[in-house]
Amino acid sequence: MSNNKAYKEIAPRLRGIRDAVDMTTTQLAEKVGVEPSLVEKYESGEHEIPVSYLMDVAHVCGVDLTVLISGNESHLTNYALVRKGKGFSVDRRKDYDYKNLASTFVGRRMEPFMIEVPAKKPEDMNFTTHRGQEFIYVLEGKLELRLDDSILILEAGDSLYFDSNTPHAMRGLDEKSARMLDVIL
Missing domain, CATH: 1.10.260.40 (lambda repressor-like DNA-binding domains)
Structure with a gap:
């Protein structure tokens, strides 16, 4: 799509x-x-x-x-299993490739995503803010994450928990994408 x-x-x-x-x-x-x-x-x-x-x-x-x-209702209330490489593609943003990892679970209290963040120039980074809190765990690659005026470099195995009301933007580094688990509360 x-x-x-x-x-x-x-x-x-x-x-x-x-x-x-x-x-x-x-x-x-x-x-x-x-x-x-x-x-x-x-x-x-x-x-x-x-x-x-x-x-x-x-x-x-x-x-x-x-x-x-x-447009579909979630329907599982006990568990939601997502196999490797799967997940509900959230095909609505050009910046990142989002896969929701719990879209079939009713009553979620968090939104877990697998996100592929492409390499890009610093001037092409798009800042966003939203309510809640966010947890990021880098799985592959090297990620630049900007939190307001702070520039953080995260590598595989690094994690970050932050207030999502803080303006934030990301990009993959070294001309490669970074892959991360992102949980939004």
């Missing part, structure tokens, strides 16, 4: 869920901490939708993140 197609498929679910909980774009914007124009932009299906925004909307509207991304 191309990224544009993913945006077009996710956007109507965003609008539908907002309508189902009887919220205006202004009310939703206030609850997730963005401008109303940004809510409208994401609901248009023409723009990249950050996973952090989807998580915030899911939380505010009381729905599972899987519903917003795939």
Whole structure:
């Protein structure tokens, strides 16, 4: 699925869920901490939708993140097994390759992802913020992670726990991708 197609498929679910909980774009914007124009932009299906925004909307509207991304309900309540190299691809962001590792589990309290972070130039890094906390464990490669004004270099086996409200951006180093486990709470 191309990224544009993913945006077009996710956007109507965003609008539908907002309508189902009887919220205006202004009310939703206030609850997730963005401008109303940004809510409208994401609901248009023409723009990249950050996973952090989807998580915030899911939380505010009381729905599972899987519903917003795939349109399908989660269904397992006891465990969710994901085999090596699998996981639900979150094909909605050009910066990173996300695979959700618990998309079938109902009532998740965290969102675990396997993320492939490509090499890029420092000026091409995109900062993001979102509610909650985040834990990163580097599996392969070398990762540059910027937290506000701090530049951290993480290698395989290194981990970092941080407040996700801190502006953060990542890139693979040495002209190679880095692979990491990312858990968002």
